[in-house]
Amino acid sequence: MLVQNNVTAPMATDNDLTSAFGTLLDCNPLALQELKTLCHALQLSAEDLYIKWESYAIQQERNILSTNNLYGPTNDSPIVQPDPEHLSKFRQYVQRELEKQALSQSLQSSTGTDRKGRNKIGKHRMYTSSPRSNLSAAAGAAKAHRPSGSVQNEMHDSTSLDSLIEKLAMPQTPTKRRRVHDPLGTGPTGSPRTPSGRIRGMDFENGREGTSLGPSGVQSPQANRYAERVNRGRCEETLNAHLGVPLPSEVANCAPAHIQLLQPEHEQPFLYMYERIASRAQELDHLIEEVAQLYQEGYQHSLDFGDPSQISQSPVVVVGRICSESEAKLNKQSVVLEASRSHGGGCRVRLGLDQVPTFSLFPGQIVAMEGVNTNGDMFTVTKFLPPPVLPPVKTTPKELSTLPNYQSQNTTATTVLVASGPFTLDDNLEFDTLRDFFDIVAKEQPDVVLLMGPFVDHNHPLVTIGAMDMELMELFHLYIGSHFRRTAQHSSRTKILLLPSPRDLIHPFFTFPQPPFMFDEDDQLPPNVILVPNPAHLQINDVTLAVNNVDVLLHLSGEEISRNANPALDRLGRLTQHLLQQRSLYPLFPPSVHDVNLQLQQLQRLRLQCAPDILITSSQLNHFVKKVDQVLCINPGLLTKKQSGGTFAKLCVFPIAVDSLNAAMANPDEPIPHGVCDRTRVDIFRV
Numbered sequence: 001m002l003v004q005n006n007v008t009a010p011m012a013t014d015n016d017l018t019s020a021f022g023t024l025l026d027c028n029p030l031a032l033q034e035l036k037t038l039c040h041a042l043q044l045s046a047e048d049l050y051i052k053w054e055s056y057a058i059q060q061e062r063n064i065l066s067t068n069n070l071y072g073p074t075n076d077s078p079i080v081q082p083d084p085e086h087l088s089k090f091r092q093y094v095q096r097e098l099e100k101q102a103l104s105q106s107l108q109s110s111t112g113t114d115r116k117g118r119n120k121i122g123k124h125r126m127y128t129s130s131p132r133s134n135l136s137a138a139a140g141a142a143k144a145h146r147p148s149g150s151v152q153n154e155m156h157d158s159t160s161l162d163s164l165i166e167k168l169a170m171p172q173t174p175t176k177r178r179r180v181h182d183p184l185g186t187g188p189t190g191s192p193r194t195p196s197g198r199i200r201g202m203d204f205e206n207g208r209e210g211t212s213l214g215p216s217g218v219q220s221p222q223a224n225r226y227a228e229r230v231n232r233g234r235c236e237e238t239l240n241a242h243l244g245v246p247l248p249s250e251v252a253n254c255a256p257a258h259i260q261l262l263q264p265e266h267e268q269p270f271l272y273m274y275e276r277i278a279s280r281a282q283e284l285d286h287l288i289e290e291v292a293q294l295y296q297e298g299y300q301h302s303l304d305f306g307d308p309s310q311i312s313q314s315p316v317v318v319v320g321r322i323c324s325e326s327e328a329k330l331n332k333q334s335v336v337l338e339a340s341r342s343h344g345g346g347c348r349v350r351l352g353l354d355q356v357p358t359f360s361l362f363p364g365q366i367v368a369m370e371g372v373n374t375n376g377d378m379f380t381v382t383k384f385l386p387p388p389v390l391p392p393v394k395t396t397p398k399e400l401s402t403l404p405n406y407q408s409q410n411t412t413a414t415t416v417l418v419a420s421g422p423f424t425l426d427d428n429l430e431f432d433t434l435r436d437f438f439d440i441v442a443k444e445q446p447d448v449v450l451l452m453g454p455f456v457d458h459n460h461p462l463v464t465i466g467a468m469d470m471e472l473m474e475l476f477h478l479y480i481g482s483h484f485r486r487t488a489q490h491s492s493r494t495k496i497l498l499l500p501s502p503r504d505l506i507h508p509f510f511t512f513p514q515p516p517f518m519f520d521e522d523d524q525l526p527p528n529v530i531l532v533p534n535p536a537h538l539q540i541n542d543v544t545l546a547v548n549n550v551d552v553l554l555h556l557s558g559e560e561i562s563r564n565a566n567p568a569l570d571r572l573g574r575l576t577q578h579l580l581q582q583r584s585l586y587p588l589f590p591p592s593v594h595d596v597n598l599q600l601q602q603l604q605r606l607r608l609q610c611a612p613d614i615l616i617t618s619s620q621l622n623h624f625v626k627k628v629d630q631v632l633c634i635n636p637g638l639l640t641k642k643q644s645g646g647t648f649a650k651l652c653v654f655p656i657a658v659d660s661l662n663a664a665m666a667n668p669d670e671p672i673p674h675g676v677c678d679r680t681r682v683d684i685f686r687v
Contacts, residue, residue, distance in 0.1 A: 012039035024082055031082035038094065053082075055094045060086070062336070087421035205672045222643045223432055224427045229645060232436075236647055237683045239625045239632075243681040245652060246412045248445045255404040256493040259445040259530060262537040262544070264609075270601045272509065283600040284321070284589070288340035291366040293318045294583075298388025303368070307338050307344040308379045312372050315382060318342060319368040321589070322361050325350065330363055330561055337369075337379060348375065352380040353563075359384055360562040360574060364589030365582060387581045390611040392630060393544045394671030397664040405541045405655050413652040414541050415683075418636045420549070420618035421454045421501065423480070426461055426642045429468070431479040432687050437648060438483040440687075444650075445491045448540055452549045452618050453501030455480055456660055463505065472506050473523055481525065488526035496529045499536055501549050502596065511597045512550050512586065513605040535585045535606065543653050543676055546612040548585040553619040553635065555564040555592045573626050576633045580614065583608045614651070614674035623647045625682040632677050636684065645687040652681040 017035055018025055025032050041051050080086055170679060211675040292524030296303055306316035318339065335351045351358060352371075361367070362593040362663055368385040400406055405414060424432035441449055456472055457463065468475070487494055500507045500514050516531035532538065535548040556575045579585060585606045591598040614632045637647035653676060664672050 002564060003074070011043070012046040012049070013038060017049075017231070020046040020050040021082070028082060031087060032083070034087050035082070035476075037170075038091065042094070042098075052094060052097070053090065056080075056090050059093075060089075074378040085453075093652060108275050109599065121469060134181055140627075145149070166644075197358075220427045220430075222427045223430065225643065226425060226432055226645055231686045232645070234686045237625055238680075238684075239682040240678070240680060241251065241629075243652065243654060244678070245681065245683075246415065248443065250412045251415050251447065252445050252491070252493070255407070257495060258404050258539075258541050259448065259495055260539040261532060262539055264537070264604045264607070272511070275599065275601055280600045282604055285346065287603065288319065288321055288338075288366055289342065291583075292368075292531055294343070294388050295368045295385065301383075303385075305343045305368075307347075308339055308373060309344055309347045309349045309376065310373065311376045313373055315370050316616065317368060317370050317385070318379065320366070322363055322365040322367060323348060324363055330361070330559055332561060332563075335361060335366075335561075350378045352378045354380075354383050356383065357562070358566075360560060360565045360578075362556055362560040362588060364587050365578070366587075368445050380675065382417065390580055390583055390608060390629070392673050393457065393610045393613060394673050395542065396669050396671050397661060398668040400542055400656065400661065401646045401665070403541050406661070413654045414448070414543070416448045416540065416651040416653070417441060417446045417648060418448060418450045418452070418616060418634070418651065419639045419648040420636055422457045422460065422638065422640045423455060424460070424640060425644075429460070429462055429475065429479070433645050434480065434483065436687050437639060438487065438647070441483075441487060441494065442490055446494060449487070449494060449496045450499065450547065450616070451496065452547070453507070453534075454503040455498075456505040457501075457503050458505045458617050459503060473519075476506055477523065481602065484529050488528045492528060494528060496526075497536075497538075498529060498531050499547060499549050500533075500534050502542050510589075511599050513602045537612070541653070542655070542674060543614060544610075544612045544674075545614045545616060546580075546585065546608060548615075548617040550586060551619045551621075551623040552579065552586050552588065553617060553621050555588050555595070557615070557621065559588060569628065572621060572624050572635070573628055573633075576615070576617070576626065577628050579617070580608070580611060580629050580631060585617070614680070616649075623649075623684050624685060627677050630677060632680055632682070634682060639687055647684050649687055650683045650685060654679045654681075 007528070014032060014036065017032055017039070020212045021035070023432065025035075033051075035049060038044070039046060042049075044052075060080045082090075209512055216468075238264060259413065260423060261272045292305060303317050305319050306312065308316075308318040308320065316335065320337040320339040320343070321329075323336050323338050324330045325336050328334070334352055335346045335353065337351055339346060351369075355371075365369065367387075369381045370383050370385065371379050371381040373379045405411055417437075417440070419437050424431040425433070456475060462468065470478070484496055496516055500517055501516065502510055504511050507514065509515065512534070514534040516533050519525065519531075521682075532547075534550070535546065538545045539545065553575045556578060557571070560575065560578075562574070566577070578587060584603075585608065586598065589598075611631050614634065615628075616634050616636070618638070619635045620638060623635050625632070627633070634651075636649035639646045641649055656675070656679070664670070
């Protein structure tokens with residue numbers, strides 16, 4: 001029989017219940033009998049049961065008042081009475097409380113604690129996942145750690161309370177509990193571990209793990225499957241296969257790559273978490289005005305924008321933002337156009353798309369179109385105006401000749417390896433895939449390694465339930481930073497770029513755009529590590545890159561509607577083209593509420609002033625490499641896909657041919673396009 005607080009409560013009598021519940025039980029023998037049954041089943045006193053009833057009644061009254069009676073009860077009598085309906089709900093309420101108690105006890109037994117009894121979640125953890133995801137993950141963890149003979153179902157009907165109590169009260173056979181390894185503590189026998197042997201299988205001299213160990217020192221099931229994979233190193237996709245691959249010895253003899261972070265012009269400081277609604281509205285309106293000006297320049301100022309809400313019998317050209325008429329997903333019947341203040345007073349008008357043969361639309365897209373509004377209620381679109389072409393990046397031959405890869409005698413391709421997190425499997429925090437990736441880095445010795453977070457993912461199952469026995473930065477330096485130090489020792493010319501993610505626990509800001517990582521002075525990194533913001537606009541030698549570490553392609557794919565879209569591009573290519581045509585690395589608005597906390601005051605960090613040579617955007621969607629509007633667009637895929645290894649990208653950017661550069665030197669101050677698409681080989685490999 002279940003005992004609360006390890007003390008057997010006295011059997012509740014009718015008088016005890018009548019005294020505790022007072023007038024609630026007047027002339028209600030059925031309620032008295034039901035409550036008495038609950039007291040005996042749960043071994044609760046009458047006072048304890050009444051406390052639970054009060055908690056239940058307050059919760060129910062709050063729900064009733066919020067929906068039916070905004071001004072409170074009209075008399076002093078309680079709203080919730082112990083009638084059969086509420087007694088049935090009360091039984092279920094008590095069941096849930098009992099299950100939560102059992103769940104809490106199970107999690108407490110499975111989570112490492114320090115000497116003061118506190119969970120060892122690192123001091124650098126600035127935010128967590130949502131309570132809903134934490135609860136579901138915790139429920140899964142409790143089920144995984146539940147001993148044999150315990151309750152198998154998560155929910156029970158109102159007649160199963162006695163059986164639930166009986167099962168929970170049954171004596172259980174002790175079983176071994178799996179705990180997360182303690183690399184900084186003591187071994188199983190209590191003897192201190194030496195610094196080089198804190199984790200079995202780890203060689204701290206070169207940062208290499210011999211095996212991937214689970215919480216009990218045994219290799220986890222997913223790590224076993226990952227170690228036995230048969231597709232490691234397989235090339236999944238190649239662009240420009242006719243271009244050769246430089247040997248590591250050739251790359252090692254070249255000059256180090258020149259890396260420059262390109263900051264947006266007129267950047268203004270702002271206060272974090274102090275964004276006013278008026279400022280947000282101003283930024284959104286300014287963006288429409290900016291795109292309208294780009295249309296005017298692209299069409300030689302021949303456009304005369306009208307008001308889409310005004311009745312017009314002749315065709316007019318309008319510009320505005322695509323929105324949805326409701327909060328549901330956009331569809332062909334719910335498309336509305338939001339005009340700017342100067343081109344329509346900020347009004348919204350429904351769009352009729354029946355006469356348009358082809359379109360591809362999503363919320364937040366800023367478009368110009370031609371049509372008529374015959375009745376003032378709907379603007380009938382006859383055609384969409386193609387957006388102005390994003391100008392390519394150009395550099396003068398004189399500037400190109402000053403770059404290291406053109407001055408060196410041993411000129412070969414600039415090699416870049418790109419990998420996107422997560423970097424560890426779902427059932428451990430051993431970072432197996434990152435370890436294998438840096439084995440490839442040690443072999444290839446590339447010029448640049450671009451690592452895109454999350455490094456410690458707040459959605460990782462072990463993180464959501466708090467099954468960590470070391471601080472976050474300790475975990476980062478032990479399993480991630482060790483690879484940086486090993487690379488610095490063996491190949492000092494290899495630069496490592498770290499790009500954060502909104503899902504990174506080791507980053508203090510859960511926003512987008514994001515500033516670079518902010519490590520303390522004690523968290524010293526090797527000099528070859530460069531911290532960059534998200535998104536990042538970079539120049540590596542003669543190549544400009546735009547790198548985005550938010551899954552905008554996945555978000556766009558869930559919101560876009562289209563009809564007879566561009567047949568020259570597949571869906572992934574079309575989604576990527578939206579970024580270039582909208583000149584933004586995140587054109588969707590409103591953003592995905594679960595993944596993106598968009599800072600509208602920093603929209604200029606997302607804008608593309610020129611078409612980059614290479615656009616890298618990380619996504620859960622299938623990896624790809626494509627030429628889109630003369631831009632090399634790459635999704636390297638994720639290095640870890642939950643229970644298995646993923647993919648990464650290898651770029652070999654060859655310099656401009658000597659003959660072409662010498663010919664261009666005839667006009668050394670005349671900018672020339674880079675033509676990176678035709679002189680870059682890209683391979684997508686399995687880790």
